Amino acid sequence: MIRIEKVSxxxxxxxxxxxxxxxxxxxxxxxxxCKGGDTGIGCGNCALSDACAHEYDNEYxxxxxxxxxxxxxxxxGTSHSxxxxxxxxxxxxxxxxxxxxEFDTYKVGTVANSCSTMHKIHAKEFTLEDFSCEHFDDLDSxxxxxxxxxxxxxxxxxxxxxxxTINILNRARNRFLETNDKRYWWQMIQLLPSSYNQKRTVMxxxxxxxxxxxxxxxxxxxxxxxxxxxxRDYLPYSKLxxxxxxxxx
Numbered sequence: 001m002i003r004i005e006k007v008s009x010x011x012x013x014x015x016x017x018x019x020x021x022x023x024x025x026x027x028x029x030x031x032x033x034c035k036g037g038d039t040g041i042g043c044g045n046c047a048l049s050d051a052c053a054h055e056y057d058n059e060y061x062x063x064x065x066x067x068x069x070x071x072x073x074x075x076x077g078t079s080h081s082x083x084x085x086x087x088x089x090x091x092x093x094x095x096x097x098x099x100x101x102e103f104d105t106y107k108v109g110t111v112a113n114s115c116s117t118m119h120k121i122h123a124k125e126f127t128l129e130d131f132s133c134e135h136f137d138d139l140d141s142x143x144x145x146x147x148x149x150x151x152x153x154x155x156x157x158x159x160x161x162x163x164x165t166i167n168i169l170n171r172a173r174n175r176f177l178e179t180n181d182k183r184y185w186w187q188m189i190q191l192l193p194s195s196y197n198q199k200r201t202v203m204x205x206x207x208x209x210x211x212x213x214x215x216x217x218x219x220x221x222x223x224x225x226x227x228x229x230x231x232r233d234y235l236p237y238s239k240l241x242x243x244x245x246x247x248x249x
Contacts, residue, residue, distance in 0.1 A: 001132040001197060002223040003094040004230055011205075012236075015086035016066050019073065030063030047237075062237060074210075074240050084206035084240065085109060092201050096132035098194040099223045109208040114200040121188050122176050126169045131195040132223075133162060165193060210241045 013031065020026050033040040035058065047067030073080040136158050169188055176184035209231055217228040232242050
């Protein structure tokens with residue numbers, strides 16, 4: 001399971017200015033506010049051309065000249081596409097710990113603040129919804145399981161193992177809340193499965209996202225494929241990351 005929320009993309013105007021510094025070609029820049037007439041660039045000069053859905057609003061839009069240069073530099077390699085490092089994306093990601101373990105490979109150009117298991121693992125009761133277990137057999141039948149009742153067992157050993165683990169986690173949580181004895185905190189920390197879902201607020205940039213997309217788009221984990229599909233289908237001007245032309249957006 002992966003959930004992406006609260007997305008914000010910044011730095012596009014600044015990236016374009018920096019991109020044109022090496023050749024002092026600022027006068028060729030044609031990006032700006034997407035409005036008609038003399039007050040904006042107008043849809044005729046928009047890099048999205050017929051695919052543009054801005055309808056003369058106040059959104060900043062990349063012009064055709066700037067987009068052509070951005071495409072050219074992206075195709076030339078990372079030493080030329082430095083402008084992508086200035087196109088910053090903020091987002092909240094909720095995903096299992098086994099996915100975050102692989103995400104942490106991308107250290108350069110990323111910042112993340114996570115919900116803390118060290119400090120807040122005991123803050124709420126554990127439930128099935130806290131874990132990525134969508135591939136378990138007979139999961140639907142497990143959702144009505146009373147996690148406090150040890151006498152209820154499931155035919156599916158995998159579901160049974162997780163529900164028993166959740167039960168033990170909740171027992172340790174309750175004892176920790178009652179006694180504040182760190183022994184029970186350790187039981188929660190060391191028993192917590194890697195399928196536990198954690199939320200992090202993440203800062204990335206288009207260069208890092210390009211590396212992620214090409215590295216992970218065919219990964220065996222659903223979470224990576226879904227994340228790459230989100231990059232391709234959601235982010236503005238995603239073809240600068242994945243390849244292709246602006247008209248295809």
